[in-house]
Amino acid sequence: SMASPALLMRVVAAAYSAAEKAATIVRNVMAAGDLGIVEKTGANDLQTKADRLAQMSICASLARKFPMVTIIGEEEVTADEVTEELIEDGHCEEILKKTCPSQYTGIKEEELVIWVDPLDGTKEYTEGLLDHVTVLIGIAYEGKAIAGVINQPYYNYEAGAGAVLGRTIWGVLGLGAFGFQLREVPGGKHIIITTRSHSSTLVNDCISALNPDSVIRVGGAGNKIIQLIEGKASAYVFASPGCKKWDTCAPEAILHAVGGKL
Numbered sequence: 001s002m003a004s005p006a007l008l009m010r011v012v013a014a015a016y017s018a019a020e021k022a023a024t025i026v027r028n029v030m031a032a033g034d035l036g037i038v039e040k041t042g043a044n045d046l047q048t049k050a051d052r053l054a055q056m057s058i059c060a061s062l063a064r065k066f067p068m069v070t071i072i073g074e075e076e077v078t079a080d081e082v083t084e085e086l087i088e089d090g091h092c093e094e095i096l097k098k099t100c101p102s103q104y105t106g107i108k109e110e111e112l113v114i115w116v117d118p119l120d121g122t123k124e125y126t127e128g129l130l131d132h133v134t135v136l137i138g139i140a141y142e143g144k145a146i147a148g149v150i151n152q153p154y155y156n157y158e159a160g161a162g163a164v165l166g167r168t169i170w171g172v173l174g175l176g177a178f179g180f181q182l183r184e185v186p187g188g189k190h191i192i193i194t195t196r197s198h199s200s201t202l203v204n205d206c207i208s209a210l211n212p213d214s215v216i217r218v219g220g221a222g223n224k225i226i227q228l229i230e231g232k233a234s235a236y237v238f239a240s241p242g243c244k245k246w247d248t249c250a251p252e253a254i255l256h257a258v259g260g261k262l
Contacts, residue, residue, distance in 0.1 A: 006100035013091035015137040015149045021088035022054035022135045023153035046122045054118035057086040068109035073116040074246045101174030113140045115249035121220030130154035134222030138249020147172040148250030171257035183231030193233035206239035225251035
């Protein structure tokens with residue numbers, strides 16, 4: 001008989017489906033029109049109903065399947081509000097068919113930490129810059145990001161009626177990353193991608209010192225890493241504190257899986 005898939009691959013496969021469910025929640029909240037915006041620390045640090053519901057859905061769904069895994073989400077939401085329609089029980093079959101890298105085959109549930117940013121780019125979401133928005137689920141082992149899922153709920157949203165909305169990118173260190181076309185920036189170009197709403201003199205001085213050919217300013221850490229792996233930018237530069245592990249875990253794993261560096 002076939003050996004059952006390694007725990008890591010089962011977690012990634014479940015995270016893939018959980019991210020797709022979260023993306024549906026994010027789109028539904030926007031379509032319904034009441035975002036339920038609250039300021040956390042100020043006008044650039046927002047939380048919406050979509051952040052809250054998407055996090056409850058991801059965390060509760062993964063906790064039900066993997067009760068010993070530590071799951072840390074950005075938002076402070078209580079688990080007791082979770083209703084059954086928020087639970088995602090599925091997994092991505094394609095991921096289970098791939099072979100787990102040998103260095104990760106022996107991992108136990110209690111050795112994994114999952115970092116969840118249910119809606120990365122909340123400010124952009126509230127302003128209608130929908131292509132900046134991502135759902136991030138990162139998986140860490142021994143303090144390192146080793147796997148990640150990035151969903152773009154509004155990928156393709158400008159393609160008009162009938163276009164399939166959204167896509168999910170995933171990766172595992174030592175296996176690779178999937179769901180996108182890996183590209184290099186056009187030859188000889190140095191294109192810097194950076195923050196849109198958290199800029200400062202230090203950030204701008206740092207970018208100037210690199211003498212880039214051009215600078216792209218967009219929201220979302222997940223979005224910026226996608227721009228790198230798809231060849232739209234050479235480097236993501238943000239010389240400032242402010243990124244947390246829920247912002248960086250999934251993007252770092254995917255970037256490292258294709259030979260990039262964070």
